[in-house]
Amino acid sequence: MKSRPAILFALLGAVIMVLLTADMMTGSVSLSPGQIWDALCGRGDSATISIVRRIRLIKALVAIVSGAALSASGLQMQTLFRNPLAGPYVLGITSGASLGVAIFLLAVPAFGLQSAALSQMGIAGAAWIGSAAVLAVIAAVGRRIKDIMVILILGMMFSSGVGAVVQILQYLSHEDALKSFVMWTMGSLGDVTVSQMWLLIPAVAAGLVISVAVIKPLNLLLFGEQYAVTMGLDLRRSRAMIFLSTTLLAGTVTAFCGPIGFMGLAVPHVARAAFATSDHRVLMPATILTGIALMLACDIASKCLVLPINSVTAMLGIPIVIWIVLKNNSITRR
Amino acid sequence: MDSTEKQQHNPAVRLRGLTVGYGSRLLIENADADFMPGRLVGLIGRNGTGKSTLLRALAGLDKPLAGEIDLTDGVGLASISQMTLEQRARTVAFVTTKKVRIPNMLARDVVGMGRAPYTDWIGRLSDADRDAVDQSLEMVGMEAYADRPLDRMSDGECQRVMIARALAQDTPVMLLDEPTSFLDMPNRYDLCSLLGRLARERGKSIIFSTHELDIALSLCDDIALIDSPRLIAMPADRIVAEGHIQRLFASSSVAFDPSTMRMQFKQQ
Numbered sequence: 001m002k003s004r005p006a007i008l009f010a011l012l013g014a015v016i017m018v019l020l021t022a023d024m025m026t027g028s029v030s031l032s033p034g035q036i037w038d039a040l041c042g043r044g045d046s047a048t049i050s051i052v053r054r055i056r057l058i059k060a061l062v063a064i065v066s067g068a069a070l071s072a073s074g075l076q077m078q079t080l081f082r083n084p085l086a087g088p089y090v091l092g093i094t095s096g097a098s099l100g101v102a103i104f105l106l107a108v109p110a111f112g113l114q115s116a117a118l119s120q121m122g123i124a125g126a127a128w129i130g131s132a133a134v135l136a137v138i139a140a141v142g143r144r145i146k147d148i149m150v151i152l153i154l155g156m157m158f159s160s161g162v163g164a165v166v167q168i169l170q171y172l173s174h175e176d177a178l179k180s181f182v183m184w185t186m187g188s189l190g191d192v193t194v195s196q197m198w199l200l201i202p203a204v205a206a207g208l209v210i211s212v213a214v215i216k217p218l219n220l221l222l223f224g225e226q227y228a229v230t231m232g233l234d235l236r237r238s239r240a241m242i243f244l245s246t247t248l249l250a251g252t253v254t255a256f257c258g259p260i261g262f263m264g265l266a267v268p269h270v271a272r273a274a275f276a277t278s279d280h281r282v283l284m285p286a287t288i289l290t291g292i293a294l295m296l297a298c299d300i301a302s303k304c305l306v307l308p309i310n311s312v313t314a315m316l317g318i319p320i321v322i323w324i325v326l327k328n329n330s331i332t333r334r
Numbered sequence: 335m336d337s338t339e340k341q342q343h344n345p346a347v348r349l350r351g352l353t354v355g356y357g358s359r360l361l362i363e364n365a366d367a368d369f370m371p372g373r374l375v376g377l378i379g380r381n382g383t384g385k386s387t388l389l390r391a392l393a394g395l396d397k398p399l400a401g402e403i404d405l406t407d408g409v410g411l412a413s414i415s416q417m418t419l420e421q422r423a424r425t426v427a428f429v430t431t432k433k434v435r436i437p438n439m440l441a442r443d444v445v446g447m448g449r450a451p452y453t454d455w456i457g458r459l460s461d462a463d464r465d466a467v468d469q470s471l472e473m474v475g476m477e478a479y480a481d482r483p484l485d486r487m488s489d490g491e492c493q494r495v496m497i498a499r500a501l502a503q504d505t506p507v508m509l510l511d512e513p514t515s516f517l518d519m520p521n522r523y524d525l526c527s528l529l530g531r532l533a534r535e536r537g538k539s540i541i542f543s544t545h546e547l548d549i550a551l552s553l554c555d556d557i558a559l560i561d562s563p564r565l566i567a568m569p570a571d572r573i574v575a576e577g578h579i580q581r582l583f584a585s586s587s588v589a590f591d592p593s594t595m596r597m598q599f600k601q602q
Contacts (some may be wrong), residue, residue, distance in 0.1 A: 218458040220450055222436045230393050231503065232423030232451040278436045279443065281456060 005275055005282050008076045019296035024056045031056075044228050055190075058197060059299065062189045064255075066257050067295025069204045069249035073142040074241050074264025075271075079218045080278070082326075087265035088250030090152060091243070092134040095159035095166070095261040097251070100130020102166045104129045105181045106173035123184060124196065128255035130225065132247055134162065135241065139243045143236065147223060156281045158203040162206045186308035187258035189299055200256050209247030211284060214241050260310055262317025263298075268292040269324045346371040346506050346539030347392065348411055348540060349565070350403035354384060355389045360462050361387055361401065363564035367558065369405070369541060371506060373532040374526075376550030376570070377543040379560030380582065383395035385543035388430075388560070389509050392541070393428040406506050406539075421449035427500035427508040431515060434487045434496060440478040441495045448502030470501040474528060489516040493525065493591075501532070508532075514549070522546060526553045551595050 024036045029037075029051060038044040039052035073088035089095075104126035138158060142151040170178060192200060193246065217238035220228035229235055250264065271286040272278065294316065301310040344551060345368035355361040362383025369375055377385050390396045392403060394414050404411040405425045414422065426496050427448070434444070448470070449463045459467070461588050471477045475493040484492055491566070493513055500508050510529070514522040526549050528543075533555070534542040558567040559578055566578060573579060580590045582596065591598045 193514065213455070216450070216455060219447065219457055222439070223434055223447065224430075224432055226395060226430055226432065227428070229395060229419070230423060230426070230428040231447065232420045234419050270438070276438050276556075278439045 002164075005090045005277075005286070007284070010043050012286070012293060016289065016296065019293055019300065020060055023060045023296050023300050023303075024052065024249060026300050027051070027056060031057070053291025054194065058192060058194060059190050059204040060258065060296065061197065061293045062192045062200070063299040064292050065200060066189065066253040066260060067291040069207060069253045069291075070260060071267035071271075071287045071291025071293075072208055073246045073249040075268040075280070075283065076184075076211060076214065076218065076246060078268055079187050079221050079238070080242050081148055082221075082224070083152065084196065086152070087262075087267065089259070089261075089264070091138050091155040091246060092162065093131045093154040093246065093250045093254055094157040095154070096131035096161040096300075097254045097259065098130070099125040099134070099162045100128070101184050102169045102181060102195050102197070103130070105137035105184070106169040106177050109174070109177055124255040125147070127258075128251055131251040131254055133244060134158065135247050135251065139240065142243075144332065174248060179233070184258050185310070187260045187310035187313075189257055189302075189309055192256050193254035196256060196266060198209070203248050207252070208288065209240055211288075214238060214245065215280045215284055217241075217282075223280055258310065260313055262313045263291060263295060266317035266320045266324075267294055268293070270320060272297060273324050273327070297329070343367055344371075344406060344410065346406045348402075349402040349539070351406070352391070352403060352565075353594075354387050354396075355399055355401045356387065358387060360563055362565050363490075363563035364401065365451060367381060367565060367567040369539050369556070369558075369567070371539050372534055372545045373539060373555040374530045374553065375539070375541040375556045375558055375567075376554035377541055377549050377558045377560070378545070378547065379562075383560040383562050384398040385560060386511055389511050389541070389543060390427070392507075393426055393509055394422045395428075403417040404446075408506070420451050422502065423505075424508060425505050427503040427505040429493075429496050429500050429508070429510040429513055431511050433489070433492065435517075435561075438482050439481055440483055441476060441487070441498075442467060444495055445498045445502050448499040450498075451503065455461070462502055465601060466502050466504060473501055473532065474498045490521040490525070493517065494528075497525075497528075501536075508538055510540070510541045512543050512545070514544055514546055522549060523553075525548075530554070547579065547590065551579070580587065 021033050023129055025031050025033065031052070035044065035048060036052055039049045042049065042125065070088055077088060077090055077205060079087040080083060100125050104123060138151065138155050141154060145151055171182065203256065217233055218230055220233045225235060266292050268287050271290045275282055275286045277283055298312045298316055302309045347369040348365045349365050352365045353360060357455050360561060377388065379385050387396070389400045403414045405414050407425065417425065432591060443465045446459055446463070449459060449466060450457060453463060468477065471480050474497050476491065476494050479487065479491060484495060487495070492514065501594060514525055517525060529540050530553050531563050532538060551574060556567060557570050557573045558565060559573060559582065561578065562584055566573065574592050580592060583590045587600060588597045589600055
């Protein structure tokens with residue numbers, strides 16, 4: 001009984017190390033593991049050192065951080081909403097972020113509101129503010145609502161409403177601005193700068209700490225909210241913590257990398273099937289590690305095929321979800 | 335559980351001027367009742383008279399519209415509204431009508447979750463917790479099913495596991511909302527006599543709602559009858575003798591016959 005998770009965790013760790021090395025090796029210039037090691041230690045020619053340290057390492061770290069963040073947040077959403085199709089975006093994070101970016105890229109130039117302060121903030125800041133604002137609205141409305149399904153429906157309706165506003169902005173804006181916006185929606189792991197890493201990593205780390213802190217509430221929520229409350233769960237506090245962690249995880253990643261689809265939805269199912277458990281004490285770390293491995297794999301594929309990361313995660317994620325749902329009916333039979 | 339003797343004269347649940355309902359609709363008004371430890375109480379009443387609503391209020395899930403619910407705190411009585419969530423979870427356990435089927439979760443783990451009010455931040459079970467889980471499974475006769483997942487059990491088996499979970503919560507008060515509704519006849523009787531045994535042997539106050547008049551009247555110590563908007567609580571034999579059952583459970587085609595303790599078709 002005990003050995004299965006232990007073996008799987010060890011295996012996952014090894015897979016991540018292999019994928020991390022492979023990810024650092026792939027790119028416009030192929031490098032050997034030896035060259036990468038030398039460059040990391042500061043040996044070899046300066047061009048290689050610069051590629052490895054400033055580009056490859058940063059991008060691999062972004063893949064690790066975003067894979068962990070989106071998956072952990074997806075697991076929390078699936079348990080909170082008791083819905084296997086929930087993901088980090090059901091609460092309107094993507095639509096909020098895209099509204100922020102749309103306003104930044106499309107509306108600001110269109111209305112001639114360009115200012116130094118605004119351009120300093122950048123796309124990431126606009127996206128983060130947008131997603132946090134939408135989540136704050138949902139959380140504020142949700143405090144008065146007992147039924148979690150109502151919150152789910154509100155989140156989805158709100159997303160669609162915000163999406164309509166974004167569409168209007170797109171319709172009204174110029175071609176160049178529109179292209180930048182469309183590029184953002186395709187997602188990218190490579191646009192994060194070294195200084196932005198100092199925002200991305202602490203925010204995601206804080207989100208992951210909360211994810212671990214809500215393991216017991218999540219386990220109680222498996223029984224449904226009524227049972228959870230009679231077993232001592234503080235529903236308001238747990239919901240607030242889960243919302244906060246989703247903002248920190250999915251909100252931050254979306255801000256820096258764009259809306260990356262299907263990771264948050266698919267990875268918890270992979271972890272559930274592989275570890276054959278619903279216990280979040282195993283499932284949370286399993287989901288985080290699986291997310292890291294899959295995001296590294298997606299990054300390698302996107303580099304080899306020269307495709308946007310979002311299309312790769314979708315092409316990988318959709319078959320995984322279909323395969324698992326068909327293979328294991330018990331996921332849909334909650 | 336050791337303090338049963340001390341509790342003998344104190345009620346486990348006390349209702350004072352309790353009014354429950356939803357919106358502007360009052361279901362039970364100004365009810366006073368005491369439920370003693372060691373007794374099984376059948377909560378009966380026609381459809382829509384507020385059985386579930388009352389149980390939800392007793393479990394602390396809904397606030398009553400007016401009045402007080404006091405629960406035993408081991409020594410005396412404490413108002414449910416003053417208790418912390420954890421205190422409440424250590425005082426009253428609830429088995430709802432909802433079917434719980436968590437993929438891959440074993441009966442042992444389900445019962446283990448009943449220990450949540452006692453475990454640390456991540457829900458780790460101590461040896462004492464594990465003993466409580468084993469004991470609880472044994473009490474409901476499900477020890478052989480401990481390592482089986484719930485999604486491979488019958489409704490009756492699941493219901494027993496959920497009751498074991500409530501037992502593991504180690505509370506002086508246990509509430510069950512229509513625990514017999516998915517079960518066949520033999521299982522209904524077995525389950526209710528199990529509840530009676532648990533109440534008497536463990537000194538618990540167990541209150542369950544049911545539509546099974548004959549089971550309730552033959553196996554329960556006390557009956558709480560909702561006669562909207564009144565709540566009448568008294569020993570099972572007295573409630574029949576005073577004619578409350580005949581008065582309330584009658585329609586154009588059936589009536590309650592106190593001599594057989596069963597519903598009978600009226601002769602045309």
